Amino acid sequence: MALVAGLLPSVGYCAGISFGLMDASINGIHQAMRSGTLTCHSLVQQYLDRIQAYDKQGPALNAMLYVNPDALEQADAMDRQFKRTGKISSLYCIPTVLKDNYDTADMPTTAGSASLAGAQPPQDAYVVSQLKKNGALILGKTNLQEFALGGVTVSSLGGQTKNPYDLKLTPGGSSGGTAAALAANFATVGTGSDTANSLRSPASANSLVSIRPTLGLVSRAGIVPVSFTQDEAGPITRSVSDAARMLDVMAGYDAADPVTALSDGHIPKTYTAFLDKTGLKGARIGVLEALFGKGPEDQEVNRVMANAIDMLKKNGAIVVPIAAPELDTDRLNADLDVQKYEYKSSINSYLNTYSPKAPAHSLDDIINSGKTNQSLQKFLLSAQSYKNGLNETAYKDRLIKIHALKIDLANLMAENHLDAAVYPHQKRLPVPIGEYDQSERNGILAALTGFPSIVVPAGFASPTDDAPRGVPVGIEFIGRPWSEPQLIRYTYGFEQATHARKMPASTPSLARY
Template structure:
């Protein structure tokens, strides 16, 4: 079990490192940003080691105790040592764009110093030989891997429960799930257990936790960020990206992660598509003159959808007030339940891709999906049906229905692109989830709309839209997220739109369940 070093001990280390006295004053990590941390490091108000230790203290207080969020699957035991190396290297601390940025990575990202388990007891201890390509790029930019996050086991579902990590709790309402499948990352970043994090998104799974945890979640254009070393679900639908508290921090992580990978042919089209600076798109007036398509088919019409619709109407009003033109899109082709039922290809692709992945893990406890099923070491209630369907396919990617689904996906992608052209749109707008995130105990988050990006591969960013009415278990209310979906490779434009909305509304609020820790006695 991880045992955090005391803050008093950390101050002794500060003195030994020769840092100025003001570095011993408490730096508020709650709601800290990358820019704010870098400013504090440069001014000598904090050391990298103290920053990491403060997050570790919060993990101990709120993930393992207190509200027991269960967001963290494992802490990196080398994190403090890696932070100390930054403190000794002033040149790197000053030049690396993500210098001393402690990240929590979803536990389907390969990491050299921590097992990658997918949250499954069947893969406990499974140790990749090297970092995923995107993780290596984040480290090269200066980021530190603070911890691996719990998740919906094998990224299959929307409530973030796993056999190895248990049920992740939503820090805004401890009786509810945090969305999924990247719910551990979402809960951790929302509760300020790390500076930022990463997730993966096959249908909803970056943006669902962002929506449910009052965060920013960016699913990049498929092919912009390498999937090498990411535990796969679907080669057709998988994408990865950042989960952060601010749009600026999402832009900073994307800058580090984006670009071609020689070992991932899907990234070849990204060559020349990464701008010199995503941050350059972050302008408060970016919504002025923007044309946004409001997709009516992605809004709910039942009583259980009323709170999300109320919050979304306020968000739409704010978009208009910031200068955007809203274009109503009445198009049944966007009906999410039908898209999921008729076009999703996860069960056709999963077994072959997952077995190939397991073959790359030197000490994998099981060599294929059949072995995992036979072990019984997985969350059966959440996974048994999907596993049975995937394993039953002899060669899913050779089946006529699979090919038919790919044809329908291509047609839908062309339909969405034509709509952008016909209406001269900058983005589509809709709620990522038509209803509030579900209570713990339910095994499915119904009424999610992420399938539009999942099938098209177009980029989408979710930003805080507001909160439901406060309740007995949710003192601030339950977060609601607004999704913006753009054309391929339009991440800069999307980030600009999201940033302008963020700056106009300022809807990010930290959860009441994880307040600042008391300052230690001096």
């Protein structure tokens, strides 16, 4: 597997030239294939051409770490299969990008770190195997905040990814490579991971949809870990319908991640059954006021959120203001987050699954390599300082507080008869490139409780010279455990009422298409 630069196929004839690639959906792609106006080869070629045009030149988004050199060959095989059988599986020939902390047996998995350059997992992550089993074509691996430890998507191996809506801003993190790639139409769908904010922050910053599932719905096995208490994996897409289709494939029991046994009995036949345009009607939605910013830097987000809340009301939702100062996310991050206590044991256990030829087999090896981005040093050294973080009194105290938080949030929703609650995922807009701290994010609430949440585009900040269409703002919906069907209903209803997503100006349609 090779790095992107200079290794993409040359442009060729596209049988699906009349097909509209920009913001194409899974369903739209499959309809075009069934009608004979699109082939798998032409679809993949068009995405490869966009990567070539925009990832390392032009706006130079720097979203991709690797591109699959066998993508066109695999597309041809899928075209032959479709011609022979006439059958299309749920993700047949859907070009998919993976955050580069998902194990792939046919390409390196490095978590964006030069300390793991060339590391080759022995097998695909469970979720990757499920995607492939259902027909997905893995187009490549995306950049991320190194080891998924931060919110601005910069890594020692991949460098800095840019936000396609404002090239001077970061794309959020840690799954910002996937988000920038999807916003720029480099692929149809993608994956991310989330320990505190990392699926939902880049979705918010790139006018996308992401689902952080209930803890136990999606396997984390084969994904470079941070915290077994807080880690989760999920889809990032341009629409709620595509996210629901991805969740159909990703959800399920995996013996390698025993917590997924809790999902038994909680997975519907298909999440697409809950794509209801009138889904907000009668829903009782709480607005968590403590999760809104009060400073001047927060006012653009607050303006967009005010409009979003008005849309909830106009589309039949019953909106209930909830003060809940105990849910203040600054306090939750400071007092309950357990990443630094769990990291050493988590990463050491993961690295032990690699072959003896892997460049690092422990946190000590990573630190001693001297090959990590400077933004990680404080966290890595803090995690290393614990002989066994799992035995720390402070860690055990935090676990007790996390359990209490779950009860408090469930009780808050029960007392107020809420079907879901909403708030801005980020109180302020994404930070400029060069800053390493994306502050004022609200993702920790779902990360600690394990309750499901979905971020969906809410609108845009005011346009500027650098962001001619504005910078995206995402609204987050949180629900009770296993309420993904209901959250999909509400977010789809909101999406269809607002049509808030806009494509970035920096990566327009290519003239030849």
